[in-house]
Amino acid sequence: MVDCGFTLKETLKRLERLEVAPNELDALLVTHEHQDHISGIGPLSRKFDIPVWSTRGSLLSGKCGKLERFSIIEGFREFQIADLKVVPISVPHDAREPCQYMFEVAGKRLAILTDLGSYTPEIIATLSTCDGLLLECNHDEEMLWQGPYPRSLKQRVGGPLGHMSNRQAIELLKSVMSDRLKLLIASHISEQNNCPDLVQTSVAESIGWSKEEVIIAQQNEGFGWFTLD
Ligand SMILES: [Zn+2]
Numbered sequence: 001m002v003d004c005g006f007t008l009k010e011t012l013k014r015l016e017r018l019e020v021a022p023n024e025l026d027a028l029l030v031t032h033e034h035q036d037h038i039s040g041i042g043p044l045s046r047k048f049d050i051p052v053w054s055t056r057g058s059l060l061s062g063k064c065g066k067l068e069r070f071s072i073i074e075g076f077r078e079f080q081i082a083d084l085k086v087v088p089i090s091v092p093h094d095a096r097e098p099c100q101y102m103f104e105v106a107g108k109r110l111a112i113l114t115d116l117g118s119y120t121p122e123i124i125a126t127l128s129t130c131d132g133l134l135l136e137c138n139h140d141e142e143m144l145w146q147g148p149y150p151r152s153l154k155q156r157v158g159g160p161l162g163h164m165s166n167r168q169a170i171e172l173l174k175s176v177m178s179d180r181l182k183l184l185i186a187s188h189i190s191e192q193n194n195c196p197d198l199v200q201t202s203v204a205e206s207i208g209w210s211k212e213e214v215i216i217a218q219q220n221e222g223f224g225w226f227t228l229d
């Protein structure tokens, strides 16, 4: 499981919906120490004795509390969890040593990038080889700047260490598109500064997919299982 920003109760409810028992989880991987990603990691790890993987920066934030079982991701070097190869990806985001992930199993690759204010040549190179992608489409720039957030927060969200706008996500997608990419999930969508329909329409149009092919990760419902084959 990558990140957990929910209470234990809510996490168990969501796992049940996916028909996963918590003791089936092999590991918890942390992307960074912002509350919406980390607040449930400690309780879930302690309750079910699940090992946590995190960068030193995320761990030093202290937001996981005391952990019995954890491993440090050193220097963004890849590692293995059961049959899954995990490739850490360094991202520009205003946290301590934030880390997103690419996973590979049986030759299929899935990358997850939930929080990044901009993208780097390394990110483009990694994403170009993926069969599936979960990508942040946080805000529409117009809606953010016209919206109710205080000015300082607008600058943070819209800055190079904040969050990806729809425009940035589309630019990134255009530079990583390949025949290999079969699954695209738009995620970390702001309820205040974006609209799922706008994300689906603009992303699909820019990469020549149908609107329905662009999956939306809803904050409340999430999404079900997908298979890469
Ligand atoms: Zn964040």
Ligand SMILES: [Zn+2]
Binding pocket: 034, 036, 037, 114, 115, 188
């Ligand atoms: Zn976040």
